[in-house]
Amino acid sequence: MTQAIAQNLPAWLSLSAHGAVVTLTRPTKANSIDVETLNLRNPTVREVRAADRAANGDDEQRELMLFAGLAEVGLKDLEGLKLTDYRRVQTAYSHLVPKTDYSDSMPAWLSLTTDQVLVTLSCPSEINGVTVDKLALRSPTVGDVRAANREVGGDDEQRELVLFAALSGAPVADLEGLKLVDFNRLQAGYFRMDNDDGL
Known part of the structure; x- marks a missing residue:
């Protein structure tokens, strides 16, 4: 993660090469335990493809299933999040899997x-x-x-x-x-x- 990216992160989000930690706006139940944060693993190709297959073309279900797997919580736990907190999870995922650079400039990687x-x-x-x-x-x-x-x-x-x-x-x-x-x-x-x- 570059310094520029780190400076642009909201205070409720921290990133590493292995995942993201999302601080929720209020405690919520995850796996029957009160939590104040959700940890999302960086997704693998296998996990994304499995969610694609299991969702049968339903994009919302695909996203829920993928996020539940990455956070190791149940679908009902995610559905119980306040919308603000779910949007934080979506934002965290977008930082974990940024858009790929197809521009003419050569990326450092x-x-x-x-x-x-x-x-x-x-x-x-x-x-x-x-x-x-x-x-x-x-x-x-x-x-x-x-x-x-x-x-x-x-x-x-x-x-x-x-x-x-x-x-x-x-x-x-x-x-x-x-x-x-x-x-x-x-x-x-x-x-x-x-x-x-x-x-």
């Missing part, structure tokens, strides 16, 4: 060559049994893309995971375990590598 993109992760992750803080994707071939398309049969999210696994040498399960912000960085890196012919 990204290094790009004609052969690969190297992404610095927001926090170390385990890939192939080793803790890493950077992950490289080699430049894809037409064959890589076609193989990923064949393997997943039309599931775009799974296709992307399979393709990134092939390009990074990491198992799909390890990529699903990445923090969402780091997977978004991989997507942005791939997008730049795939679309930038003026390196």
